Amino acid sequence: LAGAIFSNVTKMLDFYSQFNPSPLSIKQFIDFGLNACERQSFMFLRKELPVRLANIMKEIALLPENLLRMPSVGMVNQWYERSFEEIIQFEKMEPEPPVLSQFCERLVHIRNRHADVVQTMAQGVLELKESHEVDPGTENSIQYFLDRFYMSRISIRMLINQHTLLFGEQIGAKQASVNGIGNGGRHIGSIDPACDVVAVVKDAYENARFLCDRYYLASPELEILQGGVPSDRPMPIVYVPSHLYHMLFELLKNAMRAVMEHHESAPPPIQINLIAGKEDIAVKMSDRGGGIPRSVTDLLFKYMYSTAPQPSKSDSHTVPLAGYGYGLPISRLYARYFHGDLVLMSCEGYGTDAVIYLKALSNEANELLPIFNRTSSKFYRPVATLADWSGSLNTGSQPGKNREK
Numbered sequence: 001l002a003g004a005i006f007s008n009v010t011k012m013l014d015f016y017s018q019f020n021p022s023p024l025s026i027k028q029f030i031d032f033g034l035n036a037c038e039r040q041s042f043m044f045l046r047k048e049l050p051v052r053l054a055n056i057m058k059e060i061a062l063l064p065e066n067l068l069r070m071p072s073v074g075m076v077n078q079w080y081e082r083s084f085e086e087i088i089q090f091e092k093m094e095p096e097p098p099v100l101s102q103f104c105e106r107l108v109h110i111r112n113r114h115a116d117v118v119q120t121m122a123q124g125v126l127e128l129k130e131s132h133e134v135d136p137g138t139e140n141s142i143q144y145f146l147d148r149f150y151m152s153r154i155s156i157r158m159l160i161n162q163h164t165l166l167f168g169e170q171i172g173a174k175q176a177s178v179n180g181i182g183n184g185g186r187h188i189g190s191i192d193p194a195c196d197v198v199a200v201v202k203d204a205y206e207n208a209r210f211l212c213d214r215y216y217l218a219s220p221e222l223e224i225l226q227g228g229v230p231s232d233r234p235m236p237i238v239y240v241p242s243h244l245y246h247m248l249f250e251l252l253k254n255a256m257r258a259v260m261e262h263h264e265s266a267p268p269p270i271q272i273n274l275i276a277g278k279e280d281i282a283v284k285m286s287d288r289g290g291g292i293p294r295s296v297t298d299l300l301f302k303y304m305y306s307t308a309p310q311p312s313k314s315d316s317h318t319v320p321l322a323g324y325g326y327g328l329p330i331s332r333l334y335a336r337y338f339h340g341d342l343v344l345m346s347c348e349g350y351g352t353d354a355v356i357y358l359k360a361l362s363n364e365a366n367e368l369l370p371i372f373n374r375t376s377s378k379f380y381r382p383v384a385t386l387a388d389w390s391g392s393l394n395t396g397s398q399p400g401k402n403r404e405k
């Protein structure tokens with residue numbers, strides 16, 4: 001029987017992975033949420049969630065053997081297989097109330113099962129680093145995979161959160177989503193159509209400052225500018241506050257650590273400049289924390305570089321303010337998820353600017369989703385490439401001029 005079940009799941013994976021994920025824009029999430037219909041949401045998700053799960057599960061199967069065999073990666077893979085099987089069971093069910101509420105409960109169960117996926121995958125990367133030599137080709141495959149894997153996870157959790165917030169049994173979920181009372185900001189699921197960037201900046205700053213004070217017994221002040229002029233007037237945008245908070249909190253922790261470690265006393269303030277353009281909204285955070293050389297800036301987004309043994313829970317308050325966990329790479333994924341970006345510009349010896357770019361128009365803020373196909377599969381069988389620019393660090397081993405090109 002197990003064999004039969006296995007082959008059936010494999011067949012279903014092949015079936016659903018043939019479809020491309022369907023990206024939604026923030027505008028579409030809002031338009032649907034304003035007169036949300038649970039039946040329609042159910043009909044969409046019981047197809048779209050298996051499509052997104054199957055697309056990324058096919059890539060997990062293409063991972064370098066050494067990583068795929070790590071115990072933690074095996075565990076994550078099992079979670080994905082179990083969740084995939086549970087959702088496709090709703091394929092043939094009638095969209096009647098009892099099934100709709102079962103579906104909602106099942107989504108909550110799946111979201112909880114996958115709560116620790118980020119650190120469990122990081123553990124898998126650590127197991128690989130500690131057990132095998134990792135060649136540059138494998139490292140590139142892992143970087144490519146994890147960006148896509150975590151982006152896929154962000155998108156699946158976004159769909160689950162919208163459905164459970166709009167139709168779930170939380171207190172106040174009903175009237176809040178229907179006529180907007182009971183939630184002052186008229187949130188549509190996890191989206192706030194009037195998310196005040198200044199308020200989220202202050203919230204993230206207060207929380208980062210608390211950690212900084214506890215560790216350094218001091219913390220830098222914050223200056224908020226809008227268009228280069230000091231102002232903390234509200235700045236409403238259409239966005240997911242929790243995503244914006246996650247990015248700001250990470251960048252503020254890094255900036256505070258840099259400033260406190262670069263100045264014995266009187267730390268210079270961190271400056272956040274908010275600029276609303278026609279296409280882009282830019283949140284530029286500037287610190288005078290001494291910066292880092294360009295050769296290091298790229299490493300900060302590398303999962304392999306950022307994976308280090310986790311400090312034990314007991315001394316977690318002694319963990320440096322900004323570790324080098326996956327905070328920066330995942331914050332960049334949150335920015336890119338709705339077609340924005342997160343870039344670092346460091347000037348060694350002076351300080352670092354970090355810019356979060358967001359789409360100004362909600363109809364342009366489309367989900368950015370990984371697609372499993374021949375193109376993505378090629379990334380997992382990297383062929384040795386010849387240098388096409390001279391003078392790079394590893395030219396020593398390149399074949400001579402008159403030999404094969």
Ligand SMILES: O=S(=O)(c1ccc(O)cc1O)N1Cc2ccccc2C1
Pocket residue numbers: 250251252254255257258259261262287289290291292300322344346351352354
């Ligand atoms: O690399 S950084 O320039 C830096 C990186 C990211 C960021 O958001 C802000 C930053 O400032 N910076 C992090 C850090 C930590 C300890 C000591 C010195 C520094 C320098």
